[in-house]
Amino acid sequence: MNSSLNILATFVLGILLQVLVLNNVQLFGFMVPYYYPIIILALPATMNQHYILIFAALTGFIIDMFEHTGALHASATLIMAYLRPVILRLISTQSGRELPELSLQALGIKNFLLLSSIGIFVHHFSLFFVDALRFSNIDITFIRALYSTLLSVVVVFVVHGLFTPLRKKI
Amino acid sequence: MGKLLAFLRQNSVEILFIALQFLCLYVLVQTKSFHKSRWNQVAGSFTNRIIDVRSNVENYLSLKEQNEVLQRENARLRSLVPDMFVLDAPVYFPLNNEDMEQRYRVFPGRAINRSFKKANNAILIDKGVKHGVYPGMAVIGPKGVVGIVKDVFPRYSTALALIHSNMRLSVRLKSNDFFGSLTWDGRDFRFAQITDLPTHADIQIGDTVVTDSRSTIFPPGITVGIVDGIEFNTVGDFIHAQIQLSTDFSSLHAVYLVEDMRKDEVDEIIEQALINNTQR
Numbered sequence: 001m002n003s004s005l006n007i008l009a010t011f012v013l014g015i016l017l018q019v020l021v022l023n024n025v026q027l028f029g030f031m032v033p034y035y036y037p038i039i040i041l042a043l044p045a046t047m048n049q050h051y052i053l054i055f056a057a058l059t060g061f062i063i064d065m066f067e068h069t070g071a072l073h074a075s076a077t078l079i080m081a082y083l084r085p086v087i088l089r090l091i092s093t094q095s096g097r098e099l100p101e102l103s104l105q106a107l108g109i110k111n112f113l114l115l116s117s118i119g120i121f122v123h124h125f126s127l128f129f130v131d132a133l134r135f136s137n138i139d140i141t142f143i144r145a146l147y148s149t150l151l152s153v154v155v156v157f158v159v160h161g162l163f164t165p166l167r168k169k170i
Numbered sequence: 171m172g173k174l175l176a177f178l179r180q181n182s183v184e185i186l187f188i189a190l191q192f193l194c195l196y197v198l199v200q201t202k203s204f205h206k207s208r209w210n211q212v213a214g215s216f217t218n219r220i221i222d223v224r225s226n227v228e229n230y231l232s233l234k235e236q237n238e239v240l241q242r243e244n245a246r247l248r249s250l251v252p253d254m255f256v257l258d259a260p261v262y263f264p265l266n267n268e269d270m271e272q273r274y275r276v277f278p279g280r281a282i283n284r285s286f287k288k289a290n291n292a293i294l295i296d297k298g299v300k301h302g303v304y305p306g307m308a309v310i311g312p313k314g315v316v317g318i319v320k321d322v323f324p325r326y327s328t329a330l331a332l333i334h335s336n337m338r339l340s341v342r343l344k345s346n347d348f349f350g351s352l353t354w355d356g357r358d359f360r361f362a363q364i365t366d367l368p369t370h371a372d373i374q375i376g377d378t379v380v381t382d383s384r385s386t387i388f389p390p391g392i393t394v395g396i397v398d399g400i401e402f403n404t405v406g407d408f409i410h411a412q413i414q415l416s417t418d419f420s421s422l423h424a425v426y427l428v429e430d431m432r433k434d435e436v437d438e439i440i441e442q443a444l445i446n447n448t449q450r
Contacts, residue, residue: 032287049183057190066217067285068292068328069229070201077192130198132289132356140357150280 003101007043014039015059019066022155032148033125033155036063040081041119042103045088045096056081069131076127080119087118104160116156121149218282218326221294225282228425236423243312243424274389275429277301279309281316284331286359286419289330293317294423298325306387308428314393314416315339315381316425331419332394333359340385342396343371344378352379352394352413359419361398367409375402379413386436389428 018036024034040056060074067073088095091111096102104112125145132141178185212362229236283294297303299322309329317329317337330337333354341364342349348371350364366374377397390438399412406427430436 019220024228050186053183053190055196060194066221068294069288071194071197075191075198078187078190078194083184089178 003044007089010042011039011059015062017159018063023067031144031149031151034120034127034148035152036157037077037080037120037123037152038116038156039127040077041084041087042101044047045099049085052081052084053078072127072131075130076123079126080087080123083122084119091115092120102159112160113153113157117149117153120152120156121145124148124152135166194294196375218240218294218323221283222296222326225280225296229280232423239312240424269401273430273432275431276310277429279303279425279427281311281422281425282326284419284422285332286331289356290335291333291359291419292320293329293331293422293425295319295327295329295427296325297427298323298327300324302429303327303427304433306433308388308430310388310426310428311417311422312424314395315388316417316419316422318387319427332362332415332417333419339388339394340382341379342382343373343397344380344391346372348373349382349384350411360415362395362413362415364411364413365408367411369402369407369409371409373397373402373409373411386440 014036018034022035032084036059039059040052043052044053056077057074060077061071063069063073063077064071085095091107091114092098096107099106102112102115107115127143128141128145128148129138221225277297279295279297281293282296285291285293286399293309293316295303295309303319303322305319305322309316309319315332316329317334319327319329321328332339332352335354335356337352337354339352340349348367350367352362352364354362363377375397379394379397381388381390381392381394394415395413395415397411398414400414
């Protein structure tokens with residue numbers, strides 16, 4: 001009960017942070033911070049993969065409604081959610097199932113960095129790729145995704161650092 | 171039958187993923203290709219209000235800066251007003267005010283949401299059908315051309331920005347009358363390109379680019395940008411010019427909607443010409 005309330009709260013706050021603040025941020029004209037993918041990446045590892053896929057599509061879709069982008073974000077978030085078990089297998093032998101939650105404090109800096117940076121890069125690359133499909137210049141898409149991932153990961157660490165209880169900080 | 175069910179059960183995650191992905195791509199294609207997509211209308215009615223509230227806060231925080239921009243712009247507009255009129259009498263007759271008939275009418279709006287970091291950028295404006303906005307209306311800002319209205323809602327409308335991959339705008343050089351089409355290559359939101367200027371065109375870095383009278387949407391002579399770089403293309407006999415856009419799409423607040431009072435007339439002529447072409 002407590003954990004599902006927790007998930008709902010991070011979901012609502014994360015989306016508000018994205019659409020009200022981060023959507024207006026840009027650096028050097030091409031770096032875009034997207035915070036909301038971490039909501040999906042940090043869902044409990046024990047959660048049913050079906051629910052995660054539906055949850056991911058829904059989250060992306062809400063962002064799409066704010067950005068008037070059809071289902072662009074939903075598509076990218078879905079791809080990321082589909083590949084999430086692969087990333088989890090990378091960072092833990094039991095795919096993170098032994099952990100109560102996939103937070104910064106439970107995973108430690110190194111594993112949380114791996115989870116967020118790989119996941120967010122997958123998300124950003126598919127997002128920029130589908131958005132810019134007609135331009136067919138994949139090198140620019142790659143670089144944009146790389147730099148934006150950097151920015152997004154910094155934002156994710158700042159936000160999660162702020163909300164990690166002081167005493168338990170690693 | 172049992173085998174099929176077992177297969178479905180084993181691969182249910184994959185099947186769900188593919189089904190959802192197809193749904194997403196379907197919506198994506200729908201919203202990209204349909205001029206007035208039903209979907210944008212539905213989504214917009216939910217989110218426009220929330221974005222409006224955020225924009226109100228944002229506007230309050232930058233009031234002073236905005237006032238300055240508006241004041242400067244007002245001053246400039248007053249000196250520009252004759253541009254909004256067209257000459258109705260042949261020029262060899264003596265001119266007086268009665269020969270000028272107003273063709274364009276300008277009314278203010280507010281860009282409450284904008285994007286500039288995507289391959290297809292749009293702007294949300296807080297004026298809609300109730301205020302007289304129609305699709306295909308020109309949108310200009312304090313510093314120059316902004317875009318063209320695409321979807322209209324009762325109280326809001328969305329406009330394609332100059333930095334949209336589908337955008338094509340007839341422009342000309344201010345100093346001489348060489349004309350071309352402005353498009354955007356999707357790289358940098360501060361720069362757009364003209365790729366069809368003839369090689370003999372007299373073009374220099376620093377030249378001002380303005381809208382051309384061939385555009386049936388924009389009044390002629392509205393600033394678009396400044397030539398920032400020129401590249402001679404030896405193969406196609408065309409000059410490739412890099413244009414620094416005068417509108418900063420990352421800090422756009424006040425916009426103006428330009429109503430063409432002769433739109434019906436112009437549309438009719440274009441339609442007539444199309445019919446004549448197909449008949450021949």
